[in-house]
Amino acid sequence: MDLKSAIRDVPDFPIKGIIFKDITTLLKNHEAFKETLDLLYDFSKNKGITKVVGIESRGFIFGGALAYKLNAGFVPIRKPGKLPSETLNESYELEYGTDSIEIHKDGVGAGDKVLLHDDLLATGGTMEAACKLIEKAGAEVSQISFLIELKFLNGRKKLNGYEIKSIIEY
């Protein structure tokens, strides 16, 4: 099916002038949901992935399902202060100021082959920081997948050298 047609444009969210790509209309359509996950799975099967790392919070939705299908563990990357045990932290730049994300120190480690997953590739800042977290923890970033890629923002430039897949491109 045409997965792009299942995405809804919401004007002026979260701020005036932005057209937000709303994935909830795809998620609630069981055929679109299934087809999307099957495509993400096809990209990552037979790659020896040991951990799927999803980025809070929309990256958890397909991330958990991918972990199950790949017979891998699931590890969350979250906003600061959300993970209860010892964490690694990585900052990244926003248009104004900075933000940061965290992973448990023992979430991934040496020998892990990691699939990183998030719903959206925009400028790539968050995913670049996520790659640094995985590598700081001693694991390997094997693949990166997204539901949506906003190609005009050139996010892939920040993710040079990684194997990347996005299901829907704008």
Place this chain on the structure above:
Amino acid sequence: MDLKSAIRDVPDFPIKGIIFKDITTLLKNHEAFKETLDLLYDFSKNKGITKVVGIESRGFIFGGALAYKLNAGFVPIRKPGKLPSETLNESYELEYGTDSIEIHKDGVGAGDKVLLHDDLLATGGTMEAACKLIEKAGAEVSQISFLIELKFLNGRKKLNGYEIKSIIEY
């Protein structure tokens, strides 16, 4: 396997005196992850579930995977201001003050049989509010599932009349 042994106790999180049940040690263990999801699936298969509704953000991890396995759509319930389109809102009481959650108005509707899923049943306030959201939207709450239930907090009292399953009980 003994799934309870895969849960980690973290003392003094999020505040002093609380022993936090950390599910990330279960999630990252691929065998524990798979067995947990298979148990959640067994509870909900053959029930005609059309939508799995997961509560932000840990409810998304198994929620998405359940939607896939049940061949249902996935619908997120989120904290206020996160969903881009028109929402329904429901408040619930905390120890001090109140909080609220939201669902898209068009997320579920008449004819939908909903499985609600979250990681933790504590006092039941959040899940009670989630049930009200589903019913406000005109859909039916068919089942509710949790990864962990803190039985000594009597959360099920707030969810009387619903079919409920929790995988690990304390």
